Amino acid sequence: MSSTTTVLRTLLLLALLATVACSPSGDASTAPSRSSSPSTASPSASAPPSASRSGSLVVMGRIVTMDDPAVAEALLIDDGTVAAVGTRDEVLAIAGDDVPVMDIGQNVAYPGFIDAHAHWIGDREYYGLDTAAEAIQAALERGWTSIAELWVNPERLTELETLAADETLPLRVDGYLTLNEPQPNGAHFGDWYADREPGAVGDRLRVRGLKIHLDTGFELGLLWDADELNATVVAANERGWQVAMHAFSIEPIDQALDALEPVLGPNGPNPLHHRIEHAMQVTDAQLSRTVAMQVALVIHLDTAATDWLSDPDGLAELGGETAWLSRYRDFVDAGLHAAGATDMPWILPDFKLTDDIGRPVDQIAGGMDPRGRVFPEPPPWMATQLLTAEQGLRAVTVDAAYALGDEARRGHLAPGTLGDVTILSGDVTAATPDEIRAMTVIATIVGGVPALCAHPDVCSQLVSED
Ligand SMILES: [Zn+2]
Numbered sequence: 001m002s003s004t005t006t007v008l009r010t011l012l013l014l015a016l017l018a019t020v021a022c023s024p025s026g027d028a029s030t031a032p033s034r035s036s037s038p039s040t041a042s043p044s045a046s047a048p049p050s051a052s053r054s055g056s057l058v059v060m061g062r063i064v065t066m067d068d069p070a071v072a073e074a075l076l077i078d079d080g081t082v083a084a085v086g087t088r089d090e091v092l093a094i095a096g097d098d099v100p101v102m103d104i105g106q107n108v109a110y111p112g113f114i115d116a117h118a119h120w121i122g123d124r125e126y127y128g129l130d131t132a133a134e135a136i137q138a139a140l141e142r143g144w145t146s147i148a149e150l151w152v153n154p155e156r157l158t159e160l161e162t163l164a165a166d167e168t169l170p171l172r173v174d175g176y177l178t179l180n181e182p183q184p185n186g187a188h189f190g191d192w193y194a195d196r197e198p199g200a201v202g203d204r205l206r207v208r209g210l211k212i213h214l215d216t217g218f219e220l221g222l223l224w225d226a227d228e229l230n231a232t233v234v235a236a237n238e239r240g241w242q243v244a245m246h247a248f249s250i251e252p253i254d255q256a257l258d259a260l261e262p263v264l265g266p267n268g269p270n271p272l273h274h275r276i277e278h279a280m281q282v283t284d285a286q287l288s289r290t291v292a293m294q295v296a297l298v299i300h301l302d303t304a305a306t307d308w309l310s311d312p313d314g315l316a317e318l319g320g321e322t323a324w325l326s327r328y329r330d331f332v333d334a335g336l337h338a339a340g341a342t343d344m345p346w347i348l349p350d351f352k353l354t355d356d357i358g359r360p361v362d363q364i365a366g367g368m369d370p371r372g373r374v375f376p377e378p379p380p381w382m383a384t385q386l387l388t389a390e391q392g393l394r395a396v397t398v399d400a401a402y403a404l405g406d407e408a409r410r411g412h413l414a415p416g417t418l419g420d421v422t423i424l425s426g427d428v429t430a431a432t433p434d435e436i437r438a439m440t441v442i443a444t445i446v447g448g449v450p451a452l453c454a455h456p457d458v459c460s461q462l463v464s465e466d
Contacts, residue, residue, distance in 0.1 A: 054080025055448030061104035066412040077419030077448035112145025112420025113360035114400035117341035127345040142359040146172040169204035170451040176209040186223025209242040214252035268294035302362040306372030339403035340395030364392035369433035419448035
């Protein structure tokens with residue numbers, strides 16, 4: 001398939017965004033056909049058996065904490081929660097003799113990576129997976145310990161709640177209940193969320209956010225009357241729900257900020273961490289308002305800036321205006337919490353899931369080197385918008401946790417945080433983008449329990465002592 005055809009399909013699908021598969025009725029009869037041979041990463045990866053929902057272990061090796069100290073030699077997770085971070089001697093003294101030790105050797109441990117905007121479970125049929133378990137496994141294999149599902153209708157909510165009730169969620173899921181269709185006319189579903197309280201459902205699922213589509217991607221028609229949107233955001237905020245608004249370009253971002261200002265005031269604060277999704281085109285004035293109101297942004301550091309915007313037809317939808325596009329560095333330099341998220345599966349060329357896409361390392365490397373997968377050459381305006389590895393790392397840890405409103409517990413490793421850890425084969429803070437992309441996932445640990453172990457030498461230590 002030609003690259004032009006591919007990108008047009010990508011753009012079209014962006015604009016249409018899963019109308020059928022995402023419909024409340026769940027009628028997927030016209031969804032893209034499933035791949036006959038779905039690809040999943042690391043077929044050798046497997047999770048050791050564990051009946052426990054929370055575990056205790058010492059992780060020993062180079063540990064990047066995203067906290068203070070920035071790098072530690074050892075980490076104690078006690079009953080699912082981080083109990084100590086420090087030197088080997090300090091942590092072992094606290095842990096005592098009964099806690100199993102995972103020596104990660106030359107590998108590097110990070111706070112469990114958080115995909116703050118995706119559709120791993122809900123849109124799995126688009127990339128050829130049949131079951132939620134397969135989709136979750138694909139996310140774990142790529143190094144995510146938390147995934148956010150950004151389009152949860154009643155049917156999808158039932159599935160997530162069933163997974164949570166059965167205690168079959170090996171990672172954490174944050175579900176965002178959708179208030180409208182993405183297209184063609186943004187059909188509204190009313191306040192169907194209002195019969196429940198925002199919060200946790202069991203220990204792995206949280207449902208405290210709402211998803212509102214303001215536009216259809218490149219087709220810039222607005223899906224909400226401003227007064228109705230403002231009233232909806234006010235009502236959601238009063239009930240304690242976080243609002244995540246899909247706003248692609250200037251006009252819908254104005255609408256989002258205008259809806260948030262009555263709730264937050266012109267200068268914040270933003271205690272529920274209301275957020276804007278995608279934010280592909282943001283003017284200087286809008287950036288100033290976003291900073292003042294402390295609105296969180298969710299962006300896509302891999303693929304989107306190049307593949308979504310390199311197509312001339314896509315740019316034409318934006319009026320051919322190349323100013324203010326994909327301002328990732330501007331967002332970070334302005335002090336915003338900008339989460340780097342996959343938007344899986346809407347980044348997949350031809351909806352083909354391969355081992356080298358949809359990973360945290362792709363977000364980090366993509367921020368440094370925003371090459372496209374359909375259009376390899378980054379557009380010229382990206383030259384001033386590159387991130388450092390440290391900034392990309394923040395985007396999938398601390399800032400992603402902020403976007404979920406859970407930054408006290410996730411995105412960093414310190415006493416009291418959740419015992420979620422991803423172990424990679426290298427140090428992303430001392431590597432080139434290509435070296436980062438070549439890193440592999442050694443293990444993902446959720447609540448002190450190894451959810452995935454791809455490296456027998458590391459994980460066998462735990463299995464044998466469990
Ligand atoms: Zn999405």
